[in-house]
Amino acid sequence: MLELNDIHTYYGNIHALKGISLNINEGEIITLIGANGAGKSTTLMSISGITKPKTGEVLFRGEPIHGKSPDEIVRMGICQVPEGRHIFPQLTVQENLDMGAFLRNDKAGISRDIDYVFSLFPILKTRRNQPGGNLSGGEQQMLAMSRALMAHPKLLLLDEPSMGLAPLIIQQIFEIIKKINDEHNTTIFLVEQNANQALQIADRGYVIENGAVSMHDSADKLLSNPDVQKAYLGI
Amino acid sequence: MEYFIELFLSGLTRGSIYALIALGYTMVYGIIGLINFAHGEIYMIGAFTAFIISTVLSIYGFPLLGIIVLAGLAAAVWASAYGYTIEKLAYRPLRHAPRLSPLISAIGMSIFLQNYVLLAQTSDFLPFPELIPEFDFMEPVAHIIGSSDLVIILTTAAAMVILTLVIKFTRIGKAMRATSQDRMMAMLTGINVDRVISTTFIIGSTLAAVGGLLIASHIGQINFFIGFIAGIKAFTAAVLGGIGSIPGAVLGGFVLGLTESFATGYVSSDYEDVFAFSLLVLILIFKPSGILGRAEIQKV
Numbered sequence: 394m395l396e397l398n399d400i401h402t403y404y405g406n407i408h409a410l411k412g413i414s415l416n417i418n419e420g421e422i423i424t425l426i427g428a429n430g431a432g433k434s435t436t437l438m439s440i441s442g443i444t445k446p447k448t449g450e451v452l453f454r455g456e457p458i459h460g461k462s463p464d465e466i467v468r469m470g471i472c473q474v475p476e477g478r479h480i481f482p483q484l485t486v487q488e489n490l491d492m493g494a495f496l497r498n499d500k501a502g503i504s505r506d507i508d509y510v511f512s513l514f515p516i517l518k519t520r521r522n523q524p525g526g527n528l529s530g531g532e533q534q535m536l537a538m539s540r541a542l543m544a545h546p547k548l549l550l551l552d553e554p555s556m557g558l559a560p561l562i563i564q565q566i567f568e569i570i571k572k573i574n575d576e577h578n579t580t581i582f583l584v585e586q587n588a589n590q591a592l593q594i595a596d597r598g599y600v601i602e603n604g605a606v607s608m609h610d611s612a613d614k615l616l617s618n619p620d621v622q623k624a625y626l627g628i
Numbered sequence: 629m630e631y632f633i634e635l636f637l638s639g640l641t642r643g644s645i646y647a648l649i650a651l652g653y654t655m656v657y658g659i660i661g662l663i664n665f666a667h668g669e670i671y672m673i674g675a676f677t678a679f680i681i682s683t684v685l686s687i688y689g690f691p692l693l694g695i696i697v698l699a700g701l702a703a704a705v706w707a708s709a710y711g712y713t714i715e716k717l718a719y720r721p722l723r724h725a726p727r728l729s730p731l732i733s734a735i736g737m738s739i740f741l742q743n744y745v746l747l748a749q750t751s752d753f754l755p756f757p758e759l760i761p762e763f764d765f766m767e768p769v770a771h772i773i774g775s776s777d778l779v780i781i782l783t784t785a786a787a788m789v790i791l792t793l794v795i796k797f798t799r800i801g802k803a804m805r806a807t808s809q810d811r812m813m814a815m816l817t818g819i820n821v822d823r824v825i826s827t828t829f830i831i832g833s834t835l836a837a838v839g840g841l842l843i844a845s846h847i848g849q850i851n852f853f854i855g856f857i858a859g860i861k862a863f864t865a866a867v868l869g870g871i872g873s874i875p876g877a878v879l880g881g882f883v884l885g886l887t888e889s890f891a892t893g894y895v896s897s898d899y900e901d902v903f904a905f906s907l908l909v910l911i912l913i914f915k916p917s918g919i920l921g922r923a924e925i926q927k928v
């Protein structure tokens with residue numbers, strides 16, 4: 394479904410991605426793990442068209458998208474929940490969700506999806522008319538994921554959804570990621586530092602070091618790999 | 629008491645014009661964080677367009693209402709074309725440059741447009757046709773408020789209401805709010821941010837052009853330099869109200885207009901600008917974010 398072929402991305406002179414190649418199949422949960430500054434967020438931003446790769450190609454269902462603008466990429470069905478959530482602080486919870494459905498016109502479908510995300514995260518319903526900026530970190534993460542779901546993505550990119558959250562909420566977030574994948578067959582590309590939990594719900598995983606993929610295997614094999622255990626699982 | 633009311637109403641008239649222009653500053657600032665120093669010139673170009681169209685049409689004996697509508701439309705379209713083009717040529721290529729670069733580009737644009745109109749027209753004041761006649765029904769109050777004051781105040785009020793509805797309820801309005809709060813996230817929700825920025829310049833330019841037409845007809849003359857003073861005053865109004873805030877720009881416009889009107893009426897008309905800028909200095913000392921502005925959150 395999504396294929397990155399040897400992409401190189403720069404911030405000015407900083408060579409952040411040094412030839413990333415990976416592929417994601419329809420319906421999979423794929424996780425990308427790596428240390429701080431390894432290039433995980435840059436990989437997602439290169440897919441979304443925010444930081445354009447200088448060389449290499451990004452193919453979505455066989456079609457090159459690395460030359461497209463971010464809004465065209467969203468239109469094709471690739472949505473991202475960026476690191477740090479990026480809730481619109483002065484829009485209400487409801488308006489934030491409406492922004493997620495910005496490209497849609499089907500009123501009935503939109504209100505059905507609103508009900509769906511409220512069933513996933515009931516707390517959001519009670520906060521409906523509050524400004525997004527007033528929510529707690531965990532609630533903001535739920536809102537950010539809900540907002541992305543409102544676009545009905547075919548491929549959902551999640552950047553560290555568990556960052557800064559309490560263990561109980563992290564557990565809940567991972568369960569819902571699995572649920573979205575099961576119920577809607579939404580393909581998920583999950584960037585995480587929380588390697589243990591990410592690998593438990595993922596089908597396959599990629600390890601990124603210094604802007605390049607250093608390892609790639611099924612999730613089970615990575616979980617039992619001694620190098621991965623030492624570097625990312627704290628075992 | 630009558631004098632007080634008279635000053636109050638003339639303050640509202642001034643304030644309306646400041647508010648119309650200030651909206652352009654504050655909206656552009658809200659979306660791309662740039663003080664568009666060429667905005668005063670957009671207002672001036674709107675006034676010149678209205679001048680040319682209304683002079684030609686009155687030669688052909690058009691009725692006043694037709695002249696106002698056509699001159700207003702032409703001014704809005706032409707000013708918007710300038711606003712749109714300026715953004716595209718002078719600001720867009722510098723979007724990822726250090727903040728100072730587009731600012732300098734804006735000042736350059738302002739100087740360029742002033743001199744361009746100076747060369748294309750003349751440095752003399754040109755007589756602007758009186759487009760708003762004295763209405764008969766205004767006769768009893770004509771010593772307190774002129775008909776054109778009334779038209780200016782009502783037009784401004786209507787423009788504010790329309791703008792508020794557009795921003796609150798339309799698709800482009802929502803896209804504008806989202807873009808001003810978090811541009812990257814706006815892109816990630818599928819908003820074409822370039823289009824939002826262009827639309828913002830077009831809306832701001834249209835409001836400035838309407839202001840240009842109204843005040844030129846009210847005062848009765850224009851030249852290439854009117855955008856400079858009006859621009860600085862409107863910018864002051866925007867800062868006063870809290871730059872980036874739409875209600876702030878309107879409030880700032882009226883506060884500034886009323887202050888000037890009362891100060892010149894009760895103290896001395898020689899110090900009109902001194903009062904305006906003293907007010908600005910006071911605000912900057914005691915509430916730097918402006919009357920309705922939030923404390924600036926430094927974006928990383």
Ligand SMILES: Nc1ncnc2c1ncn2[C@@H]1O[C@H](COP(=O)(O)OP(=O)(O)OP(=O)(O)O)[C@@H](O)[C@H]1O
Nearest residue numbers: 404407409427428429430431432433434435436476
């Ligand atoms: N806006 C930027 N300007 C310059 N360099 C950047 C920018 N963003 C990221 N980098 C650099 O690019 C490299 C990769 O950063 P990236 O944000 O992709 O890492 P990451 O794996 O997401 O890290 P983290 O786990 O801390 O989020 C880092 O060396 C970082 O310093």
Ligand SMILES: [Mg+2]
Nearest residue numbers: 433434435476
């Ligand atoms: Mg990151």
